[in-house]
Amino acid sequence: MTETSFNPSSLSTGAATGYGEPVTDCATCVVRNRAICASLDAEELALLGRLGRRQRVKAGHTLLWEGDDALVVANVLEGVLKLVVASADGREQIVGVVFPSDFIGRPFGKESPYSVTAMTDAEVCIFNRKSFDDFASAHPDLQHKLLRRTLDELDRARHWMMLLGRKSAEEKVASFLLEMSERLSGQGCNSGARSGFELPFGRQQIADILGLTIETTSRQLTRMRAEGLLDLPSRREIVINDRAAMEALAG
């Protein structure tokens, strides 16, 4: 089994107030200006920082299980994580992919509606959900940021519903590559929507995002390469040669 349970205590540094390392300085945080924390002033930030813990999560480890009590929320500092809904018989659908500065978890909820699993080694800034809820309730600006983010996520999810329900395998793969090229360039250090990028996940996970099988996904990519649309320099690297054609295929 590749995906194992996340065990807080195994990573504890012995801090009295919880697991993970205490947050030392939010002001110098890598995502200070991009995460929801951007809505806070120095004083509030210090207050929130006291509630948070920095936490490393290894690739394949699960931070939150679907159906379990959602005890924590978090900001992503580094790495990529997936949100997964599974059926009783093991089929999986990835319903979201989160990048650095994105927010994870279900505030004001009881149980997590999906699992959150690291796709790469990751680092998150984790909060006890209840304390976070209280803090958020007392800080309208933070709630406003959270609302905007949630609205954006909802738009993205609905757009993805169109892809899942109505697009062909070819359209799905083309749409996926274009979206990933955009999202990865947003955080990666390189310039705008570049044509070459490294996916943080393998074929099976692409299939789980697109509602396809691994075979169909692989065949589509191979075919696109054969047609000169893209190059596949290595397993996880994609170079889009003809962006316009790709956009046409995406529908």
Next chain:
Amino acid sequence: MTETSFNPSSLSTGAATGYGEPVTDCATCVVRNRAICASLDAEELALLGRLGRRQRVKAGHTLLWEGDDALVVANVLEGVLKLVVASADGREQIVGVVFPSDFIGRPFGKESPYSVTAMTDAEVCIFNRKSFDDFASAHPDLQHKLLRRTLDELDRARHWMMLLGRKSAEEKVASFLLEMSERLSGQGCNSGARSGFELPFGRQQIADILGLTIETTSRQLTRMRAEGLLDLPSRREIVINDRAAMEALAG
């Protein structure tokens, strides 16, 4: 063409400040305690009321077009509306269905990411988006309600993504019927999750919700009737005979 543009001026009552009828008394509003307005006290309610207009929308008419500037947001007072994402070649995916007391629109956004069309004759309490944004920004409780609602919608959307990406036609139809039986009983005057209910939409629309064709949808329903799982007393009525079996089919 069944679905026609919604023309505000054609329904104007001549109120100087906008289209639709001015709101007279929020305190007696049918959704007073269920809509986001429930977060407001009498004074705030009066203030918000002044910004709103009651607006009837006939079945098939579109309130908001995908890609257009999202000039308004609204509360649903009566009727059922659909949120639709369409592709260039006309394929449609329904990405949301809204009932009385639900909120419509995209606050803090520019263009609407989907069309909003009435599936039945409907009545909404409509606001200019900008004024609503301002009002919301000044009223944290309202924003909190909106955040909770948006989080719930996001959960629902993600759950639906699993259905669209990974379920068979049979599982889709079974899941749909169960969810509708729940949601319709929530607002309908009858008791808990009853087994008989009237859908507010036809076969094509069910297909557009499930990412299927109308033929497949129809065949699944016919087969379920043949197997005694349900009755179809009329076009839009559904009676679930064996709820447990239906849940088993839903996966």
Next chain:
DNA sequence: CCGGAACATTGACCTGAATCAACAAAAAAT
């Protein structure tokens, strides 16, 4: 009550993607 339009069902057939299976290549472990 009749006629037409919109909506729904049913059948025959086809096809895109799933499934089953073998193999190849890369990565990890020894």
Next chain:
DNA sequence: ATTTTTTGTTGATTCAGGTCAATGTTCCGG
């Protein structure tokens, strides 16, 4: 360096659901 494991590709075949076409049913206006 070599074995083992994991991941990805390719081919043959099947089948669920789409497409095309005909027919049946309900609804609505006159």
